[in-house]
Structure formats: C-alpha cells, structure tokens
Amino acid sequence: MLTLNEHLLNQVLLIAYQAGKHLQQFYQKQVHVELKEDNTPVTEADLFVSQFLTEKLTALFPNVPVLSEENCHISFEERKNWKEYWLIDPLDGTQQFINRTDQFSVLITLVRKNKPVLSVIHAPILSITYYAMDNFGAFKKQVDQVKLTKNTLNFDRPLRIAVGATTSQEKVRSILPKDFPCEFVVVGSSSLKSGLVAEGAVDCYIRLGQTGEWDTAGAEVLLGETHGAIFDSHFEPLTYNQRETLINPHFVMVGDQSLDWRSIFQFN
Numbered sequence: 316m317l318t319l320n321e322h323l324l325n326q327v328l329l330i331a332y333q334a335g336k337h338l339q340q341f342y343q344k345q346v347h348v349e350l351k352e353d354n355t356p357v358t359e360a361d362l363f364v365s366q367f368l369t370e371k372l373t374a375l376f377p378n379v380p381v382l383s384e385e386n387c388h389i390s391f392e393e394r395k396n397w398k399e400y401w402l403i404d405p406l407d408g409t410q411q412f413i414n415r416t417d418q419f420s421v422l423i424t425l426v427r428k429n430k431p432v433l434s435v436i437h438a439p440i441l442s443i444t445y446y447a448m449d450n451f452g453a454f455k456k457q458v459d460q461v462k463l464t465k466n467t468l469n470f471d472r473p474l475r476i477a478v479g480a481t482t483s484q485e486k487v488r489s490i491l492p493k494d495f496p497c498e499f500v501v502v503g504s505s506s507l508k509s510g511l512v513a514e515g516a517v518d519c520y521i522r523l524g525q526t527g528e529w530d531t532a533g534a535e536v537l538l539g540e541t542h543g544a545i546f547d548s549h550f551e552p553l554t555y556n557q558r559e560t561l562i563n564p565h566f567v568m569v570g571d572q573s574l575d576w577r578s579i580f581q582f583n
Contacts, residue, residue, distance in 0.1 A: 339439050394556055401423065402532045475516075
C-alpha cells in the first residue's frame, strides 16, 4: 500500500493542478453536453479530465486501481476486494461549469480499507485548493496556505447552512424544527460546500438528493482533520465501496461533531 506522506500529497496536488489547467482550457470555449442515464449532464471536459487523471495516477501508482465518476461501472464483485483505490470526480459541479458560475472543482481521494485517507479538492477558476491527509491536517490554499483548525460552534445564533443553487430551501427547512433560526448560503459544487464547512465559513451542508461516493470522499478527510463529520438520515457514517451501489443516501456535513445534531435534524 502507498505510504501516506507529504511527498505523496504533493504528487497528487500536482496532478490536480494539471487537471485544473485542462478544465480552464475547456472553460474558455463552448463544450458539447450530453445527458447520462441518470439524466445528469456530462461534457467533453468531464470525459477528457477523467481519462487524464486515470492515466496520470496509474502511471505513478500502477498497483492502485482508479474509480472515476465517469467510469464507475466496475462490478462490486471486482472492486470489493480492493485494499486501496483512487476515487475521482474529474469535474465536480458539471452544471456549474455549463452555467459558467466558476464554482466547480477536481476531486482526487485515496480510499484505504473503505476509509478516505487523503484528498485534494481543486477549484481552478476560483484558485482555491483544499487538501488533507490522515493525521497530517487539513489546509486551504488560495493566495496563502492556511491550516484549517478544529471547529467549535454552538446554537446561540442562526445556523449557517450551505445548499445548492437548485436546492429547495423549504425541503431543507422540513428537517429542522419549526421556525428554527437559520441562514442559507448558496454554493455550487458539493466539494466547495464541504470546504466551507471544514473552514468554518458555514456550520453544515445538507444534501437531500442524489450524490455519488466521489462527491463526499474528499470531504471525509477534510472534516476528519477539523473535528467535523458526515452522517446519513439515521445519523450513521457514510460508507465507501461496501455496497453494490455507489450512490449516497441523504446526508449532512457538520463542522463540529461534538454538538447534539440529533436534537436539530428531524429526518422522517
């Protein structure tokens, strides 16, 4: 298995930056858009960067398989025996890319024994990169590099909740107590929302809709290094490569796992 160290992290960061440059080039022109079987959009940028990341990671780490959102039809029978693998989303926020909001990113996560242990989230147009590694810390790099610290919060002010641009805020309010004070912060890709949770800019991110394991794996490492957590509607952790499906259940990301979130969220 790969040794978790700063050299490995730097290698992955370099690949993410290279992928980001490719996305920037595609972003400057009109791209062809198709609909996948699940009715979500995919562009030539998604497909190109997926192949680029797969080739780069395989060349550097030939014994570690790569699972991409754009190549995720590998049978559970085959992948369930993987001890570690790269889980990638070449373009998290495809709709934001199409809509030209700048809010999209490249995601690369190393998953070991069904647990994400290293992640890079790179938003090339915003020039923001989040990265983290088990027992190493979590960082945000924009102009300067900043180490993200342990988040602590309380419920003595309105809860700051990250949601997507197309998210029904009434749907999100439906799992909160009536008239519970909250403020919504609209952000594009899932990974950028998780970065805001990790750095304490918002308190939580609620997702009541379909996502893939590649959408949350990177956040697991970021939040794990900043005292945050991700849980489903039963307040259980999300799983990685332990089911036939790679689709996540509804989930919540929180910045401070020590709070009594069960008293706040009222899932049916």
